[in-house]
Amino acid sequence: MIHPKLFERVLGLANLGLVVLDASQTIVLWNQWMASHSGWSASRVQGNELFDLIPELRGQRLEQAVHTALVNNLPTQLPQASNRTPFALYPAGTWGGERMEQSVSVTPFTEGKERYCLIEVSDVSTTVGRERQLRGQAEALRAQSYVDGLTGIANRRHFDVALDRELRRAHRNGNELSLLLMDIDSFKAYNDHFGHQQGDACLSLVAEAFAGMLQRPADLAARYGGEEFAAVLPDTGPAQAQQHAEAIRARIAALGITHAPAAVRNHVTMSIGVASFDKNRLADAESLLGAADRALYAAKHAGRDCVVVDSAQDAAA
Ligand SMILES: Nc1nc2c(ncn2[C@@H]2O[C@H](COP(=O)(O)OP(=O)(O)OP(=O)(O)O)[C@@H](O)[C@H]2O)c(=O)[nH]1
Numbered sequence: 647m648i649h650p651k652l653f654e655r656v657l658g659l660a661n662l663g664l665v666v667l668d669a670s671q672t673i674v675l676w677n678q679w680m681a682s683h684s685g686w687s688a689s690r691v692q693g694n695e696l697f698d699l700i701p702e703l704r705g706q707r708l709e710q711a712v713h714t715a716l717v718n719n720l721p722t723q724l725p726q727a728s729n730r731t732p733f734a735l736y737p738a739g740t741w742g743g744e745r746m747e748q749s750v751s752v753t754p755f756t757e758g759k760e761r762y763c764l765i766e767v768s769d770v771s772t773t774v775g776r777e778r779q780l781r782g783q784a785e786a787l788r789a790q791s792y793v794d795g796l797t798g799i800a801n802r803r804h805f806d807v808a809l810d811r812e813l814r815r816a817h818r819n820g821n822e823l824s825l826l827l828m829d830i831d832s833f834k835a836y837n838d839h840f841g842h843q844q845g846d847a848c849l850s851l852v853a854e855a856f857a858g859m860l861q862r863p864a865d866l867a868a869r870y871g872g873e874e875f876a877a878v879l880p881d882t883g884p885a886q887a888q889q890h891a892e893a894i895r896a897r898i899a900a901l902g903i904t905h906a907p908a909a910v911r912n913h914v915t916m917s918i919g920v921a922s923f924d925k926n927r928l929a930d931a932e933s934l935l936g937a938a939d940r941a942l943y944a945a946k947h948a949g950r951d952c953v954v955v956d957s958a959q960d961a962a963a
Pocket of ligand 1: 796845
């Protein structure tokens, strides 16, 4: 039989909050940990009904859990996501400021003929803080990443950096540089017919085939966004870029991926716009992308599944 004094000492030393309520939800025990983190001594709170003393707990999951314990004799571990700071608890001696993050469980028990419930509160601030930090770091890493998560080819960020770098080289050395912008035809219809998941699988197949068509180490195949892809082709003039684009278009068509009935072809196809660096007209990323985009739009307008070269370039050629 444990000595009452010893038992009291252990309760005082416990590194978690222990609150016992009787069947009428009156606080019969409020341990030292609760006192030092709330600023409310046991003598102040014991004898009070918990939800009268702390009205903000009314309507919360804790009230429900206490009810479940006292009425249905069932324990509850409060879900972390619902309310991480139910009690106004603070790191010892710092009442005010940010509340401690808490993990709370409620357990019923019977002593003699009386039903009670034990509320255990532990401080999970460190774990939650670490979780937040890790999530923040993961997000930062993703933002810094140069790889598209779905297709595994370069992402838009990588593409922007590569285009900038190659444009500076073209200016410096007078080298040629071309850009392809491509878009899967009637992809909305594909998604609508086969579902988004199969749409994602289709994007991955197309990306793999497209990236496989670019052979030179300096060429860059990227997912530009959604169902749009792009390629940076250094040391490549308009005529050669058009040839590349045509080969890519044919390769995608040859994959023979069944398209939705509403699409122009019964297999998945791509429209491609081509624009090339021109120090007098298309000398920066914005104008080069604008020209490629207009060419892509023209390809869509021409019936899709085709390649269109930026018109001024065409005229100059
Ligand atoms: N499955 C999937 N679909 C995407 C993704 N990104 C964009 N899309 C879909 O791609 C479709 C693009 O549709 P639109 O811009 O209307 O063009 P379209 O149907 O391809 O028609 P055209 O380009 O004119 O031939 C939209 O339905 C988008 O929801 C993605 O990551 N996965």
